[in-house]
Amino acid sequence: MITGMSVATTVRRALGDGPMLARMSDVAAGLPAGAVAGAFLGGTLTGPLYTGVLAFAAVSLLFLALEELLREAHRRDGRPWVTGTLFLGLLVFLLVEQLIR
Template identity: 50%
Template structure:
């Protein structure tokens, strides 16, 4: 348990170091990074918290379309807004 906690502690500064250069990119690319994070969170909530999500076996193309659809929607909102 201590090793797992130590590993999580190391991931926070690592994420900050990897995310720092994203701040220098264009607003559209930044929106893409944020959209991906939002999509990943929505996917995890859907998969882990909704019992109905486990009634049907997962298919890779459905998961890919889930990510692509939200990413496209948020990128369109960023570029048009």
């Protein structure tokens, strides 16, 4: 949900306050084409290339979520320790996940 809201806000800022419905419908019309292309490419990739694409997608989503969290944290409280604790929490989460495996 956070990623969807982030994308919607970014698109709104980029497109301006003009005829928003027409512009958003153009973007929405491109989604099925992207889904078909993604399904085709996802079905043909194997091995390390497939793993690399999935890893890139996961890191991209993590980046978007962290970017939004950092913006909100700096808007409310701009102290550097807020950023540090966010990254420390993420690092601890990743380390615990690796230890569980």
